[in-house]
Amino acid sequence: MNLLINEPPLQVLPSLAAKVGLNEAIILQQLHFKTLISAHIHDGHKWVFNSYQQWQNEFPFWSEKTIKRAIRKLEDDGYIFSTDEFNKYKIDKTKWYRLNYTKLGYLTMGQHDPSNETKCPDTWGQSDPTHEDKLTPSSRDTLTPPITKDIKSIKNNIVEQLDIAHEIIKYLNQTAQKNFKASTAATKRLINARLAEGYTLEHFKCVIDTKVKQWLHNPEMNKYLRPDTLFNATKFEGYLNETQSMQPIQHNSSGPLDLDFSKGEDL
Secondary structure (H helix, E strand, C coil), X not given: CCCCCCCCCCCCCHHHHHHHCHHHHHHHHHXXXXXXXXXXEECCEECEEECHHHHXXXXXXXXXXXXXXXXXXXXXXXXXXXXXXXXXXXXXXXXXXXXXXXXXXXXXXXXXXXXXXXXCCCCCCCCCHHHHCCCCHHHHCCCCCCCCCCCCCHHHHHHHHHCHHHHHHHHHHHHHCCCXXXXXXXXXXXXXXXXXXXXXXXXXXXHHXXXXXXXXXXXXXXXXXXXXXXCCCCCXXXXXXXXXXXXXXXXXXXXXXXXXXXCCCCC
Protein backbone atom coordinates (compact mmCIF):
# COMPACT_ATOMS: atom_id res chain seq x y z
CA MET A 1 0.00 0.00 0.00
CA ASN A 2 1.32 3.44 -0.92
CA LEU A 3 1.42 5.57 2.24
CA LEU A 4 2.57 8.72 0.49
CA ILE A 5 0.27 11.56 -0.55
CA ASN A 6 -2.73 10.02 -2.28
CA GLU A 7 -5.40 11.58 -0.09
CA PRO A 8 -6.26 15.02 1.35
CA PRO A 9 -3.27 16.18 3.44
CA LEU A 10 -3.49 17.91 6.80
CA GLN A 11 -1.82 21.30 6.82
CA VAL A 12 -0.81 23.37 9.81
CA LEU A 13 1.63 26.18 10.53
CA PRO A 14 4.61 25.05 12.66
CA SER A 15 4.45 28.36 14.52
CA LEU A 16 0.82 27.72 15.47
CA ALA A 17 1.66 24.15 16.57
CA ALA A 18 4.53 25.49 18.69
CA LYS A 19 2.16 27.96 20.33
CA VAL A 20 -0.82 25.73 21.13
CA GLY A 21 0.32 22.13 20.53
CA LEU A 22 0.21 19.99 17.37
CA ASN A 23 -3.16 18.31 17.99
CA GLU A 24 -4.70 21.58 19.03
CA ALA A 25 -3.29 23.39 15.99
CA ILE A 26 -4.82 20.83 13.61
CA ILE A 27 -8.22 21.26 15.26
CA LEU A 28 -7.95 25.05 15.12
CA GLN A 29 -7.10 24.89 11.43
CA GLN A 30 -10.10 22.74 10.59
CA LEU A 31 -12.37 24.87 12.77
CA HIS A 32 -11.09 27.97 10.94
CA PHE A 33 -12.03 26.46 7.57
CA LYS A 34 -15.48 25.39 8.75
CA THR A 35 -16.04 28.87 10.22
CA LEU A 36 -15.27 30.53 6.88
CA ILE A 37 -18.11 28.69 5.17
CA SER A 38 -20.51 28.34 8.09
CA ALA A 39 -24.03 29.72 7.71
CA HIS A 40 -24.90 29.37 11.40
CA ILE A 41 -25.10 32.85 12.93
CA HIS A 42 -25.73 33.43 16.64
CA ASP A 43 -25.04 36.58 18.65
CA GLY A 44 -23.43 38.15 15.59
CA HIS A 45 -20.84 35.38 15.19
CA LYS A 46 -20.46 32.33 12.97
CA TRP A 47 -20.54 29.03 14.85
CA VAL A 48 -19.64 25.44 13.93
CA PHE A 49 -21.36 22.50 15.61
CA ASN A 50 -20.02 18.96 15.92
CA SER A 51 -20.27 16.07 18.34
CA TYR A 52 -17.07 14.37 19.47
CA GLN A 53 -18.05 11.40 17.30
CA GLN A 54 -18.33 13.69 14.27
CA TRP A 55 -14.93 15.19 15.06
CA GLN A 56 -13.53 11.67 15.15
CA ASN A 57 -14.92 11.06 11.65
CA GLU A 58 -12.82 14.01 10.49
CA PHE A 59 -9.77 12.85 12.45
CA PRO A 60 -9.95 9.02 12.33
CA PHE A 61 -6.34 8.69 13.51
CA TRP A 62 -7.30 10.05 16.97
CA SER A 63 -9.36 8.46 19.69
CA GLU A 64 -12.40 10.32 20.97
CA LYS A 65 -10.55 10.78 24.25
CA THR A 66 -7.65 12.50 22.48
CA ILE A 67 -10.04 14.85 20.67
CA LYS A 68 -11.86 15.72 23.90
CA ARG A 69 -8.57 16.45 25.63
CA ALA A 70 -7.36 18.73 22.81
CA ILE A 71 -10.65 20.63 22.58
CA ARG A 72 -10.87 21.10 26.35
CA LYS A 73 -7.31 22.46 26.36
CA LEU A 74 -8.25 24.96 23.65
CA GLU A 75 -11.32 25.94 25.66
CA ASP A 76 -9.35 26.32 28.90
CA ASP A 77 -6.65 28.37 27.15
CA GLY A 78 -9.25 30.66 25.60
CA TYR A 79 -8.55 29.87 21.95
CA ILE A 80 -12.11 28.69 21.29
CA PHE A 81 -15.52 29.40 22.76
CA SER A 82 -18.07 26.59 23.03
CA THR A 83 -21.67 26.16 24.12
CA ASP A 84 -24.66 23.84 23.76
CA GLU A 85 -27.29 26.54 24.26
CA PHE A 86 -28.10 26.77 20.55
CA ASN A 87 -29.44 23.20 20.36
CA LYS A 88 -33.18 22.94 19.83
CA TYR A 89 -33.63 20.25 22.48
CA LYS A 90 -32.05 20.26 25.94
CA ILE A 91 -31.27 16.56 25.62
CA ASP A 92 -29.02 17.36 22.64
CA LYS A 93 -25.51 18.03 23.99
CA THR A 94 -23.86 18.69 20.63
CA LYS A 95 -21.36 21.51 21.15
CA TRP A 96 -21.11 24.68 19.09
CA TYR A 97 -17.70 26.29 18.61
CA ARG A 98 -16.17 29.54 17.43
CA LEU A 99 -12.55 30.68 17.37
CA ASN A 100 -11.21 33.48 19.53
CA TYR A 101 -9.55 35.29 16.64
CA THR A 102 -8.43 38.12 18.89
CA LYS A 103 -6.35 35.78 21.05
CA LEU A 104 -4.97 34.09 17.94
CA GLY A 105 -3.70 37.44 16.67
CA TYR A 106 -6.05 37.43 13.67
CA LEU A 107 -7.28 40.96 14.22
CA THR A 108 -3.90 42.44 15.12
CA MET A 109 -2.56 41.47 11.68
CA GLY A 110 -5.10 43.66 9.90
CA GLN A 111 -7.63 40.89 9.26
CA HIS A 112 -11.32 40.92 10.09
CA ASP A 113 -12.98 38.26 12.19
CA PRO A 114 -14.81 35.93 9.72
CA SER A 115 -17.11 34.76 12.50
CA ASN A 116 -18.83 38.17 12.30
CA GLU A 117 -19.80 37.77 8.63
CA THR A 118 -23.45 37.08 7.91
CA LYS A 119 -24.50 34.69 5.15
CA CYS A 120 -28.24 34.70 5.74
CA PRO A 121 -30.02 35.25 2.40
CA ASP A 122 -31.38 38.76 1.84
CA THR A 123 -34.37 37.49 -0.14
CA TRP A 124 -36.48 34.37 -0.25
CA GLY A 125 -35.54 33.68 -3.86
CA GLN A 126 -32.42 32.14 -5.29
CA SER A 127 -29.20 33.73 -4.14
CA ASP A 128 -26.70 35.55 -6.31
CA PRO A 129 -23.67 33.22 -6.56
CA THR A 130 -21.35 36.24 -6.50
CA HIS A 131 -22.92 37.31 -3.21
CA GLU A 132 -22.42 33.92 -1.58
CA ASP A 133 -18.66 33.78 -1.95
CA LYS A 134 -17.31 35.78 0.97
CA LEU A 135 -13.97 33.97 1.09
CA THR A 136 -11.62 36.71 -0.02
CA PRO A 137 -7.88 35.96 -0.20
CA SER A 138 -7.17 38.20 2.81
CA SER A 139 -9.51 36.19 5.01
CA ARG A 140 -7.52 33.02 4.37
CA ASP A 141 -3.98 34.32 4.84
CA THR A 142 -3.39 34.18 8.59
CA LEU A 143 -4.03 30.49 9.16
CA THR A 144 -2.86 27.95 6.61
CA PRO A 145 -5.16 26.91 3.74
CA PRO A 146 -8.07 24.69 4.79
CA ILE A 147 -7.97 20.89 4.79
CA THR A 148 -9.22 20.14 1.27
CA LYS A 149 -8.52 17.82 -1.62
CA ASP A 150 -7.41 20.61 -3.92
CA ILE A 151 -7.01 24.18 -2.68
CA LYS A 152 -8.08 25.81 -5.95
CA SER A 153 -11.63 26.92 -5.27
CA ILE A 154 -13.38 26.61 -1.93
CA LYS A 155 -16.63 27.73 -3.48
CA ASN A 156 -16.67 25.07 -6.21
CA ASN A 157 -15.81 22.24 -3.78
CA ILE A 158 -17.95 23.27 -0.84
CA VAL A 159 -20.54 20.49 -1.21
CA GLU A 160 -17.90 17.76 -1.44
CA GLN A 161 -15.75 18.93 1.44
CA LEU A 162 -18.32 19.85 4.09
CA ASP A 163 -21.11 17.45 3.13
CA ILE A 164 -23.93 19.96 3.23
CA ALA A 165 -26.45 17.15 2.82
CA HIS A 166 -25.48 15.89 6.27
CA GLU A 167 -25.99 19.37 7.76
CA ILE A 168 -29.40 19.74 6.12
CA ILE A 169 -30.71 16.32 7.13
CA LYS A 170 -29.39 16.71 10.68
CA TYR A 171 -31.28 19.99 10.96
CA LEU A 172 -34.43 18.41 9.52
CA ASN A 173 -34.22 15.50 11.97
CA GLN A 174 -33.71 17.80 14.95
CA THR A 175 -36.44 20.24 13.96
CA ALA A 176 -39.08 17.82 12.69
CA GLN A 177 -38.26 14.98 15.11
CA LYS A 178 -37.45 12.59 12.26
CA ASN A 179 -34.72 10.05 11.57
CA PHE A 180 -33.77 10.42 7.91
CA LYS A 181 -30.33 9.50 6.53
CA ALA A 182 -28.23 11.95 4.56
CA SER A 183 -26.56 9.05 2.77
CA THR A 184 -29.72 8.01 0.90
CA ALA A 185 -29.09 8.43 -2.84
CA ALA A 186 -32.47 10.03 -3.59
CA THR A 187 -32.05 12.54 -0.77
CA LYS A 188 -28.56 13.54 -1.87
CA ARG A 189 -29.78 13.88 -5.45
CA LEU A 190 -32.57 16.28 -4.43
CA ILE A 191 -30.29 18.38 -2.23
CA ASN A 192 -27.52 18.58 -4.83
CA ALA A 193 -30.03 19.58 -7.50
CA ARG A 194 -31.24 22.51 -5.37
CA LEU A 195 -27.67 23.50 -4.50
CA ALA A 196 -26.80 23.50 -8.20
CA GLU A 197 -29.64 25.99 -8.73
CA GLY A 198 -27.93 28.39 -6.32
CA TYR A 199 -29.78 27.73 -3.08
CA THR A 200 -27.78 27.69 0.16
CA LEU A 201 -27.91 25.89 3.49
CA GLU A 202 -29.91 28.77 4.96
CA HIS A 203 -32.55 28.43 2.23
CA PHE A 204 -33.02 24.76 3.16
CA LYS A 205 -33.32 25.69 6.83
CA CYS A 206 -35.94 28.33 6.02
CA VAL A 207 -38.04 25.79 4.12
CA ILE A 208 -37.72 23.29 6.98
CA ASP A 209 -38.64 25.90 9.61
CA THR A 210 -41.68 27.09 7.64
CA LYS A 211 -43.14 23.66 6.99
CA VAL A 212 -42.37 22.34 10.48
CA LYS A 213 -44.29 25.29 11.90
CA GLN A 214 -47.25 24.44 9.69
CA TRP A 215 -47.20 20.63 9.69
CA LEU A 216 -45.45 19.26 12.79
CA HIS A 217 -48.60 18.99 14.89
CA ASN A 218 -50.93 18.21 11.99
CA PRO A 219 -51.47 14.41 11.82
CA GLU A 220 -52.38 14.55 8.11
CA MET A 221 -49.42 16.67 7.05
CA ASN A 222 -46.68 15.56 9.42
CA LYS A 223 -45.79 12.66 7.13
CA TYR A 224 -44.82 15.17 4.42
CA LEU A 225 -41.98 16.53 6.54
CA ARG A 226 -39.58 14.48 4.45
CA PRO A 227 -36.88 15.28 1.89
CA ASP A 228 -38.79 14.20 -1.21
CA THR A 229 -41.55 16.68 -0.34
CA LEU A 230 -39.62 19.60 1.12
CA PHE A 231 -36.80 19.63 -1.46
CA ASN A 232 -38.89 18.74 -4.50
CA ALA A 233 -38.13 20.93 -7.54
CA THR A 234 -41.76 21.92 -8.11
CA LYS A 235 -42.35 22.91 -4.48
CA PHE A 236 -39.08 24.14 -2.96
CA GLU A 237 -39.24 27.71 -4.29
CA GLY A 238 -42.90 28.04 -3.31
CA TYR A 239 -42.18 26.89 0.21
CA LEU A 240 -39.25 29.29 0.38
CA ASN A 241 -41.45 32.24 -0.53
CA GLU A 242 -44.08 31.51 2.10
CA THR A 243 -44.00 33.95 4.98
CA GLN A 244 -43.38 32.73 8.49
CA SER A 245 -46.64 34.33 9.59
CA MET A 246 -48.82 32.08 7.44
CA GLN A 247 -51.49 30.06 9.22
CA PRO A 248 -51.23 26.25 9.04
CA ILE A 249 -52.70 24.76 5.86
CA GLN A 250 -56.36 23.79 6.20
CA HIS A 251 -57.53 20.35 5.12
CA ASN A 252 -60.77 18.57 4.35
CA SER A 253 -61.69 14.91 4.64
CA SER A 254 -60.40 14.19 1.15
CA GLY A 255 -56.83 14.80 2.31
CA PRO A 256 -54.18 17.22 0.99
CA LEU A 257 -54.88 18.59 -2.44
CA ASP A 258 -51.48 20.15 -3.03
CA LEU A 259 -49.32 17.05 -2.87
CA ASP A 260 -49.21 14.52 -5.69
CA PHE A 261 -46.26 12.14 -5.84
CA SER A 262 -47.81 9.64 -8.22
CA LYS A 263 -45.53 10.82 -11.02
CA GLY A 264 -42.40 9.95 -9.11
CA GLU A 265 -39.54 12.06 -7.89
CA ASP A 266 -39.04 15.41 -9.64
CA LEU A 267 -35.57 16.89 -9.54
